[in-house]
Amino acid sequence: MILPLILLQTLATPVSDESKRHQACVDLAISNPAAALAETTEWQLAGGGALARQCLGVAFATQAKWPAAAVAFEDAARTAERAGDRRAGTFWAQAGNAWLAGGDTARARAALDTAIGSGQLAEFALGEAHLDRARTLVAAGDPGTARTDLDRALQFAPADPLAWLLSATLARRQGDLPRARTDIAQALKRSPDDASVQLEAGNIAVFGNDVAAARTAWEEVQRLAPGSPQAKSAEAALQGLPVE
Structure with missing residues (x-):
């Protein structure tokens, strides 16, 4: 497993036309990412916000296009921040995971620092972000600091065998x-x-x-x-x- 559950987690939002479209887009991104790319383009042209950009990230991630996925997730995070949307923390965590999957530990660390520092993650999602930051630190040659993050991951996501x-x-x-x-x-x-x-x-x-x-x-x-x-x-x- 490269991508943790946080990448495809259900976003905690009220059921609305936008959230229904987002779920349909994510499902498409997983099953047919090429078609999802067309959908996200159309959605963004129609004024789609952070969720459209997040779906774009999932489509790229499904194809293992990690830098493109990370940029899309960061775009989603910044769009969410401008709108005062607390899902920004989740999108930053997803960006960090994508940067890590692509081998860019510096950008992964920056995105994960932002996600964890946002105060918008809790319980399992927070644990997964700490786990990804620990993986980033190990990859960057800093296992000593990684221990602190791993202990936090075990605190918040003890059900995850990867931790x-x-x-x-x-x-x-x-x-x-x-x-x-x-x-x-x-x-x-x-x-x-x-x-x-x-x-x-x-x-x-x-x-x-x-x-x-x-x-x-x-x-x-x-x-x-x-x-x-x-x-x-x-x-x-x-x-x-x-x-x-």
């Missing part, structure tokens, strides 16, 4: 085996069929010299996702274990 997985991975890389074990257990509890979770479970097990547990986890990766990048990593790791 626990990334927290466990960071703990392992920082040499904190007890924290790594605790957090990977939480990720496994929430998503035992995720090959990435099982792969990291094996990494943590071998880091703690539990070869049997590592072997079990990595063999599970191969069962869950044969031929996947995770399975290839698990195969390489298994070859490095001592012969039974």
Whole structure:
């Protein structure tokens, strides 16, 4: 998964003609992004505001056109800010996620800082923004600061297994085996069929010299996702274990 649920979350707005059009546009952006691009152009020419621009971002994101998606989300955020629309924080978070997916950590950090600082995000959405900022910080080579954001992500979005997985991975890389074990257990509890979770479970097990547990986890990766990048990593790791 590259894009968190915040990208496609239902915006909390009263049912209106505009919100109905927005939902229809987002559905189209996911199923037929090329057609959605035409729809958003028509909508903007007809005076469509932030929601039209946000739908444009979803259409670009569906096609993995990350810079274009990020610019559209930022345009939506600024349009929302001018209108006094509190959804601006959500749009800034979406822009940050898109910049991160495209590998631009500086712009991702700026957008996510704005989203979190807006005071317009709460609970799960706030947790996801902190999670994305943590991912940005790790990618930018600042894992120490990322720990603070990961802890905030776990506070506000504890149901997200990705937050626990990334927290466990960071703990392992920082040499904190007890924290790594605790957090990977939480990720496994929430998503035992995720090959990435099982792969990291094996990494943590071998880091703690539990070869049997590592072997079990990595063999599970191969069962869950044969031929996947995770399975290839698990195969390489298994070859490095001592012969039974």
